[in-house]
Structures are given as C-alpha cells and as structure tokens.
Amino acid sequence: AAAPLATIASLSQHEGQTITLRGWLYNLRASGKLLFPIFRDGTGTIQGIVPKAAVSEEVFETLKNLTLESSLTVTGKVRADSRAPSGYELDVESIEVLQRVPEDTPFPITLKEHGVDFLMEHRHLWLRTPRQSAILRVRATIMRAAAEHFDTNGFIRTDPPILTPNACEGTSELFEMDYFDDDKAYLTQSGQLYIEATALALGKVYSFGPTFRAEKSKTRRHLTEFWMIEPEVAFLELDGLMNLAEGFITHIVTRVLESHRTDLKVIGKDIAKLEAVVGTFPRLSYDEAHAMLDEAHKAGKIEAPHKYGDDFGSPDETYISSQFDKPVMIHRYPAAFKAFYMQPDPLDPTKALCVDVLAPEGYGEIIGGSQRIDSYDLLKSRIEEHHLPLDAFQWYLDLRKYGSVPHAGFGMGIERAVAWICGLDHVRETIPFARTLNRIYP
Ligand code: 4AD
Ligand code: MG
Numbered sequence: 001a002a003a004p005l006a007t008i009a010s011l012s013q014h015e016g017q018t019i020t021l022r023g024w025l026y027n028l029r030a031s032g033k034l035l036f037p038i039f040r041d042g043t044g045t046i047q048g049i050v051p052k053a054a055v056s057e058e059v060f061e062t063l064k065n066l067t068l069e070s071s072l073t074v075t076g077k078v079r080a081d082s083r084a085p086s087g088y089e090l091d092v093e094s095i096e097v098l099q100r101v102p103e104d105t106p107f108p109i110t111l112k113e114h115g116v117d118f119l120m121e122h123r124h125l126w127l128r129t130p131r132q133s134a135i136l137r138v139r140a141t142i143m144r145a146a147a148e149h150f151d152t153n154g155f156i157r158t159d160p161p162i163l164t165p166n167a168c169e170g171t172s173e174l175f176e177m178d179y180f181d182d183d184k185a186y187l188t189q190s191g192q193l194y195i196e197a198t199a200l201a202l203g204k205v206y207s208f209g210p211t212f213r214a215e216k217s218k219t220r221r222h223l224t225e226f227w228m229i230e231p232e233v234a235f236l237e238l239d240g241l242m243n244l245a246e247g248f249i250t251h252i253v254t255r256v257l258e259s260h261r262t263d264l265k266v267i268g269k270d271i272a273k274l275e276a277v278v279g280t281f282p283r284l285s286y287d288e289a290h291a292m293l294d295e296a297h298k299a300g301k302i303e304a305p306h307k308y309g310d311d312f313g314s315p316d317e318t319y320i321s322s323q324f325d326k327p328v329m330i331h332r333y334p335a336a337f338k339a340f341y342m343q344p345d346p347l348d349p350t351k352a353l354c355v356d357v358l359a360p361e362g363y364g365e366i367i368g369g370s371q372r373i374d375s376y377d378l379l380k381s382r383i384e385e386h387h388l389p390l391d392a393f394q395w396y397l398d399l400r401k402y403g404s405v406p407h408a409g410f411g412m413g414i415e416r417a418v419a420w421i422c423g424l425d426h427v428r429e430t431i432p433f434a435r436t437l438n439r440i441y442p
Helices: 008-014 057-064 116-121 130-151 192-202 238-259 261-267 271-275 286-298 314-322 376-385 390-398 414-422
Strands: 018-031 034-040 045-051 071-080 088-099 176-179 183-187 204-212 225-234 283-285 328-331 348-352 354-359 364-371 407-413
Touching: 008 018, 008 045, 034 057, 045 057, 057 088, 130 204, 130 225, 130 238, 130 261, 130 414, 192 204, 192 225, 192 390, 192 407, 225 238, 225 414, 238 261, 238 271, 238 328, 238 354, 238 364, 238 407, 238 414, 261 271, 283 286, 286 314, 286 328, 314 328, 314 354, 314 364, 354 407, 354 414, 364 414, 376 390, 407 414
Parallel strands: 045 088, 283 328
Antiparallel strands: 018 034, 018 071, 034 045, 071 088, 176 183, 204 225, 225 407, 328 354, 354 364, 364 407
C-alpha cells in the first residue's frame, strides 16, 4: 500500500511511520556515501538521511544529482532527532521527481548573501526561503487575530470602497485615476470616513483592506500599498479608544506567541521581548513626550532637539519607544499638524483628542486614531480651512446633521505590526509583494 501523505508541520503525529511528503528540494549536502537533502513543503523543512547502502542505486543517483528547488514527492520513515530544528529527520526510501530544475538555469537564490535589490527582483522565488515563509505565516496569524478580536467583541465588518471621490488623510499622497468621462477617482488612503457612516448605522464596526498612499519618501516604514484594519465605534471617546487599542494589540501578540514560536526563532526574533507585551500600556500626552525628549537632549542622549509644536520625527519616536518595553500610547497632539476630522480637546482646543501607538524596540507608530469632530459647524469650518472640496464631503457632513454622537476609531497598518512583531528592519519583507516608490515588479 502507498505510504500516507503527511506535511512537515504534522510529523509529530507520524513518528516511526513511513510517510510521503510533497514539496521541493531546499538544500543538498553530500559526504561520501551519505546524502543530506533538506526538503521543504510550505509547512516547514526537514533533513533527510540517505546512506548509499540503504537505498537503490537509482534513488541515490537521482537525489545526488538533483538540482535545488526541483519539485518532488519523497517517501521515508520519520525518526525523532532532538538535534534537528523540526525535531525529526527522514530516512529516505524512495523519491519521485515532478519537475527537475534545469542544470543550466539553477535556482537564483542560494544560501550565500544576496543584495536587497536582487532579492526584491526575485521576490516570487525569495518567498520560498524558510525565513520569508515564516514571516508570511506570522503575518497571516496577525491578520486573523486582528479580525478575530473585533469579530468576537461585537463589531460588524463593513468594507468601505477602494475607489473614492475624495481624500481622507491629506491630498498630497493620493493616487489619482480617470473615472469615466470627466470624473476623477482616488485610491482609498483609509476607510475611516465611510466606516464613520456604518458605525452610526451599526454601533461597532471595522474595516479591513488594502489602502494606498503615493508616498514619495523612501523609508523602512512606508509602502504605497498596505493593509489597514480600522475599528470605529459610536459613543466611544479617547480613553475608551486607548483601552480598545491596548486589548487589540495584546490579543494579537498572544495569538502569535501561541502558535509561532518556531517561526519566530527561524526569523530571529527575541521572544522574551514579545512576552513583555501584555496588560496596560504606558500613556503619555504629547506634552509629556516632548518633555521627555527635551530632557534626553539636555543629557546628550539624542542629537537633535525636539521643537515644541512639531510632530515627532523618526529618531524622536525611536527614542520614546525605546524607553519602554511595551507599546506606548501618545495622546493629545497639536491639532495643527493632525487630520481635519479630529475632535479638539475641550481643555485645550489647540490639541486634538487623538492617539498614536508606538511599538517598542524603536519601531515607531503602528496605530493612529482619534475621536472625531461631532459638531456640524466645526467640521464644516475645518473642511474649509483645509481647502477640501465641500461638495465631496456633503455626505460626511450629513453624519453630523442626523443624530450626531461622539465617536472614535483607529487604524493599524498590518505591515508595521508584522515588522515589529517579527523584528524586521524594513516593511518590504512583511508583505508578499511590496509596492514602494521605486518598485512595482514582480
Ligand atoms: O495614522 P494614519 O494615517 O491614520 C489613518 O489613516 C486614520 N484614518 C485611521 C483611523 O483612524 N481609522 O494611518 C494609520 C496606520 C499608521 O499608524 C501605520 O500603521 C499605517 O496606517 N500606515 C502605513 N503603513 C505602511 N506604509 C504607509 N505608507 C503607511 N501609512 C500609514
Ligand atoms: Mg499617523
């Protein structure tokens, strides 16, 4: 009888059995009459052991000459081995090659170091390497856990349109396109304005989808296409919003720790740093954060002084977040450089009732959110002050005309969260195919 099919991730259920794996040849070492192929199947990697004396001449020769990333099915006996990364090794019995990678066009990604441009140019193949695959598995869990947190807490998912008639986060970063005859449409920067409408219909809602920003800057935090999850809640104010963000992030980190310890090790993340992320997060006002930077500058800990009234730069955020081992929530920024829709603080109207969550280890902003202006007149004058087209925002103003209530929400960029949780230098590795200022291939 044919051996049962198994996956590398499920080998613990097959110890001592002969099973068949379907996958690819990831690596091959030969040492005299012994071959050590490493197979991968999408769920993990496992090393095989092939002594010349234990297999037929044909199996030995086939494997010995096999090119990397050739597709195959391999049958063998699962043996526990505490030294193996997966905990198991495979005593190979037979092998069948599905497609042999031609000798003269070897798989371009080898175990030696490659430059970033080369890897990005071959992203469709780079994805197969263990570290990149592990990152994508963690990403999937982060996305699932994020949605699950809202699904299990009474939120209704309401997806906003991708093609929009107006800007949400500022006109400078819009992707514009023709929309029939004389109309223009823009790729959405955030679903927020639309889910404010669904929140007033359904109470607690969220959206989850791709968002677009024509970011002209090359940084390790910016993509032109990224995924954002955004909750929006009627009758919620700033303190409640911060509680929501705290519970949300704690849930995501808990889920990742539950099922990705092996992946995190492959990626090289210090797991203890993630384990510290539970419970309540520090909350600092903009003024307090500024004072912290001021002191750090006077003590020579940061080079450039932070100017009161300005936004925090990347080095500022890095310094602040490195002072805590948990995400830190900074609230009440000056309204002057924040979005037009943010509710002013009644105690100091120059400040907005908003919050940014900065991830630890210097990762900077992963969440931005706020309470929204609920007064018709104030919102109308803000739209005018920001030189936004009133007619395009008429529907949005309607929300303040028909039963306006305090409401609040935030957005978390999935890629920023993946970069922090996996400990990656750059967001380009957090998404299968990154879109940036200078790359749209593959
Ligand atoms: O702070 P932002 O601009 O806030 C909004 O878009 C609000 N409308 C969200 C809301 O309140 N519903 O963006 C939210 C998050 C950022 O904190 C960051 O994680 C991510 O989106 N983000 C980006 N991620 C990758 N590349 C970019 N260019 C990003 N711009 C924002
Ligand atoms: Mg922001």
